[in-house]
Amino acid sequence: MSEGLRAIVAAVSSTGHAFPVMALARELHRRGHEVLVQTSERWRDAVEGRGMRFAPGEQPFVLPGTHADGGQGPTLAELTRSRTAIIEEFGPDVVVSDGLTLSSALAADAVGVRRATLIPHPYPAPEPGLPLYLWGMRPPRTPLGSAAWRALSPLAQPALRQGRRALNEARAELGLPPLRRFHGEVSDRLAIVATFPQLEYPRRWPAHVHVTGPMFFELPHPEVELPPGEEPLVLVAGSTVQEPERLVRVTLEALSEEPVRVVATTNRRGEAWSGQVPDNAAVVDWVSYAQVMPRASLVVCSGGHGTVVRALSEGVPVLVSPGGGDQAENGARVAWAGAGLMLPSRLLRPGSLRWAVRSLLSDPRFAARARAIGAWGRENDGAASGAELVERLARAGAAPRDDEGAA
Numbered sequence: 001m002s003e004g005l006r007a008i009v010a011a012v013s014s015t016g017h018a019f020p021v022m023a024l025a026r027e028l029h030r031r032g033h034e035v036l037v038q039t040s041e042r043w044r045d046a047v048e049g050r051g052m053r054f055a056p057g058e059q060p061f062v063l064p065g066t067h068a069d070g071g072q073g074p075t076l077a078e079l080t081r082s083r084t085a086i087i088e089e090f091g092p093d094v095v096v097s098d099g100l101t102l103s104s105a106l107a108a109d110a111v112g113v114r115r116a117t118l119i120p121h122p123y124p125a126p127e128p129g130l131p132l133y134l135w136g137m138r139p140p141r142t143p144l145g146s147a148a149w150r151a152l153s154p155l156a157q158p159a160l161r162q163g164r165r166a167l168n169e170a171r172a173e174l175g176l177p178p179l180r181r182f183h184g185e186v187s188d189r190l191a192i193v194a195t196f197p198q199l200e201y202p203r204r205w206p207a208h209v210h211v212t213g214p215m216f217f218e219l220p221h222p223e224v225e226l227p228p229g230e231e232p233l234v235l236v237a238g239s240t241v242q243e244p245e246r247l248v249r250v251t252l253e254a255l256s257e258e259p260v261r262v263v264a265t266t267n268r269r270g271e272a273w274s275g276q277v278p279d280n281a282a283v284v285d286w287v288s289y290a291q292v293m294p295r296a297s298l299v300v301c302s303g304g305h306g307t308v309v310r311a312l313s314e315g316v317p318v319l320v321s322p323g324g325g326d327q328a329e330n331g332a333r334v335a336w337a338g339a340g341l342m343l344p345s346r347l348l349r350p351g352s353l354r355w356a357v358r359s360l361l362s363d364p365r366f367a368a369r370a371r372a373i374g375a376w377g378r379e380n381d382g383a384a385s386g387a388e389l390v391e392r393l394a395r396a397g398a399a400p401r402d403d404e405g406a407a
Contacts (some may be wrong), residue, residue, distance in 0.1 A: 005033045005394045008090060009118075010057050010083075010097040010316030013040030016306045017098045020194045023215035025074035025097065026050055027383040028390065036090050036314040038083070038104060039175040046219055055086055057101065058123035076102055077173040094394035096192075097122075102167070103240060104183050110174055114393055116190035118386065119216070120164040121326055123193045125186075127203040132156050136328025138336045139201045190393045192386045196309060198373045199333040210389055213382030214309040227261040227280055232297035232361055233313075235287075236264035237321055239302035242269065245275075246348065247321055251300050253282055254350035255357060263292055297367070298360055300353075303334075303342075312339055313378075315371035317360050321348045338369040 007028050008207045011021035018039050028303040029035045029052050037047040038057035050117040064347060074082075084107040087095065095108035095115040108115035129146035131137035132155065140146045168178040181188065193200070193211045200211055204223050228232065236251045240245020248264045256278035265287040266273060273283040289310050293299065299311040301319040308330050318340035320331030331342035343356050360366050 003030075005093045005391065006036075006091060006393065007033055007390065008036045008038060008087065008092045008093070008095045008104070010038040010101045011118075012098065013042060013086050013099045015024065016304055017120055017206045018043055019098060019306060020215040021096070021098055021118055021216040022046065022385050023217040023383045024118060024390070025052055025193075025234050026193075026217065027215075027387040029388060031391075033391075036086075036092070038086065038101075039330075053090075057083075057104070076106070077105035077171045079177060080106040080110065080170070083298070084110050087113060094390055096390060099185055103329050105185055106170065106174060106176070109171075109176055114189060114396065115187050116192060116390055116393055117143040117185070117187040118215075119191060119193045121194075122195050122199055123191075123203075123209060123211070126153060126156050126160075127201075128153060130201050130203060133334075134326055134329050136322065136332045136342075138332050153383045190389055192389060194382050194386065195305065196337075196373055196377065198311060198337050198339075198376065199309075199330075201333075201336070208271045210299070210385070212385035212389070213377055213380045214306075214313065215382040215386060216310065216313070218290055219290065219338055221286055221291075224263065224287050225282065226263060226292070226295070227282050229261055229280075231237055231261050231280070233292070233295050234262065234357065235292050235296040236262060237287075237301040237304075237314075238264070238266045238268070239304055239306045239327070244302070247300070247302055247323075248273070248283065249275055250348055250350055250353055252276070252278055252283070258357070259353065260297075260357070260361070261311065263287065263296075298357060300357070303330040305330050308334060312370050312373045314368070315374035317355050317366040317370045319343060319353075321345055321353070337373070338365065339373055340366060340370070 009021050009025040011018045025035045025037045034054040036055055038055045041056050043055045072233055080103040083103045087107050092113055095104055095113050095120055097104040098118050105115055128150050130139055131149055140149060171178060189208055191209045194215045196213060197211045236248055238248055244266045248266060261282035264283045266285055269286050271285050277283050293311060293314040293316060296316050299316050300319045301307045303322040318334050320334055321343045322331045322345060324330040334340040335342045341356050343352060
């Protein structure tokens with residue numbers, strides 16, 4: 001192995017962003033590099049217990065022009081100055097941050113350290129002829145449909161311009177020149193997209209953007225007792241950021257008389273379930289995906305990217321009933337890939353969910369497609385691919401300041 005590097009990796013506190021970043025950090029550390037992980041204090045033990053250095057970092061996403069902690073905390077520029085001090089003290093060759101940790105990205109620019117962006121979900125940049133990201137729509141099948149989406153693309157421009165303007169205001173406060181490109185928080189030297197390529201719509205890919213496959217990280221958890229029997233196992237995984245009770249309640253009711261076994265997790269550690277539980281089901285506050293997913297025949301979830309790709313990595317089809325954020329987008333891509341179905345939240349009823357579950361379990365094409373995606377994942381380790389890209393960037397030489405950007 002060549003000479004070791006020094007890397008800072010940073011993420012907000014949510015598991016959907018922190019876990020892929022920590023998976024990348026773990027792989028870099030395994031390769032002999034010195035790694036400092038900057039994220040929420042809640043993940044300190046997980047980081048230090050794996051031999052890496054830890055520094056408290058951004059917990060919620062702090063927008064340009066706003067304050068952390070509901071208006072009582074520091075601004076983005078003030079956070080960036082504290083991150084700059086950490087970079088100067090640690091002396092990294094490269095800084096990697098998720099797309100929401102703007103302070104670390106800005107601090108790297110201020111110090112002149114090469115930086116990369118880890119995107120823990122499908123690539124969000126707009127593409128002419130494709131649906132706008134977060135709309136939760138499948139790509140068009142005809143030239144007329146593509147033309148319609150091209151006509152609608154200007155709808156995204158005001159929000160993008162507003163975001164770029166706010167980001168440039170923060171850059172100006174830090175003495176950094178403005179960026180001309182949209183999505184200025186995403187590095188124009190290396191953007192790592194940690195999802196399955198099978199979930200990416202066909203598009204023109206910039207040379208600096210690489211789809212590596214998902215990056216998995218899981219904290220150990222005691223095994224849970226599964227319902228007895230040989231019937232297909234359905235895992236119901238409530239969202240870690242959205243309210244999980246409705247999805248769990250509706251699924252338990254829908255499947256109470258079906259020839260399946262159900263394990264439902266609220267993903268709320270320490271919070272007991274107060275609702276009814278049918279005889280063929282168990283409800284827990286947390287579950288190890290490593291234990292249950294390989295045994296499952298179907299995963300029912302809100303569409304968080306981490307849950308979706310973990311299910312597909314085990315060759316398990318997915319039923320998504322999205323709540324908010326990017327969950328509808330993830331559900332649309334699962335359905336487009338043929339590895340599951342999406343049930344809009346407005347249609348989430350016991351009858352409709354029961355029909356969707358029956359459809360997914362009875363049609364072998366869904367499981368076959370999920371298994372094919374999982375097989376690709378076993379041949380393509382996302383964290384290893386990402387670490388190689390980071391190494392390549394870090395060894396490319398001194399970093400020019402990110403003050404021009406792409407038009």
